[in-house]
């Protein structure tokens with residue numbers, strides 16, 4: 001067991017940026033190695049048989065809260081456990097679990113919560129693979145869904161929850177989970193998490209209410225902390241801002257121990273935990289998380305200020321320039337920063353957007369987001385190409401919508417790049 005981590009100096013509670021350098025790791029246990037070694041092992045030796053029995057009681061859920069010792073690398077490992085301790089600090093979560101990808105995290109959360117006949121209520125749009133998972137794959141096992149648009153009011157959400165309750169009863173199931181993604185991709189529409197929590201209370205009271213899970217990949221953990229606004233389970237693609245260097249794929253899930261226990265049990269069974277090397281890389285990334293996200297956010301603000309009034313630009317979907325009053329109200333209550341991922345509408349159509357993308361010199365033409373380097377892509381022709389035309393139109397995914405993720409480069413260099421690429425349109 002590691003030394004009790006230092007969390008306070010005098011009366012001062014240390015900030016996440018400080019804790020990322022040492023929390024949960026005791027060098028004395030690893031030959032004084034300042035950084036945690038990568039533990040490449042598939043299994044762990046027990047001190048004695050009784051310890052083995054005790055650890056397995058934790059693994060199998062005979063005792064809640066997970067194992068108090070290391071057993072086998074499909075269940076846990078030192079790198080993953082230190083990472084989970086550090087990850088939970090940002091959202092002030094009681095517990096955290098790490099996964100081999102954002103999608104394996106989402107899949108494990110859903111498998112832990114849904115049964116045949118159940119209804120999933122979700123905001124829309126969702127990340128395309130999440131939509132496929134809920135709408136198509138879970139459908140094969142008798143799970144149905146209802147969805148509401150990301151910007152829906154609390155009373156609209158309540159109406160949908162009532163409808164879901166009736167539908168679930170008719171199918172012999174329950175409303176299993178309320179699944180949110182905010183801001184939505186690529187529209188950047190925000191979900192009113194507090195409003196959804198109010199609607200749930202109105203419809204279900206305090207008893208047997210479905211948990212609220214939210215994919216917080218776009219703004220978390222720095223700019224939005226949904227556990228403070230009524231969510232029960234926070235999900236990340238750690239591939240994005242948390243990993244932050246476009247060099248790994250991983251996922252994370254955070255919340256109370258009571259919500260994490262059933263998810264951990266499924267992860268133990270199906271083996272969706274991330275590997276030790278990836279966990280180590282993520283720990284290194286967490287040391288600079290605040291620096292990187294802060295710089296990227298500041299860069300995005302400068303780039304968007306330049307783009308806002310540019311004659312070749314037909315609009316921006318950037319959380320720093322929200323036009324709707326109700327969306328601004330959600331932003332003011334939930335968010336502490338506008339992020340660095342936004343939509344840029346180029347004047348014209350696909351041809352003009354292609355010319356713009358092909359002319360960019362610093363920004364790389366690639367999907368994904370949250371890395372140190374600036375990326376640009378065209379959702380209608382790339383990530384959302386398989387979405388039917390009418391649905392794409394309804395979601396506002398036009399042929400001239402360029403998706404930008406701003407990195408940590410020099411902001412004036414980035415502005416020069418956008419300037420010359422727009423000139424080429």
Ligand SMILES: *Cc1c(COP(=O)(O)O)cnc(C)c1O
Pocket residue numbers: 101102103104127181185215217218237238239240249250251
């Ligand atoms: C990338 C992403 C995912 C999927 O994560 P992977 O790590 O690629 O599996 C899920 N949700 C959102 C919002 C994402 O951006």
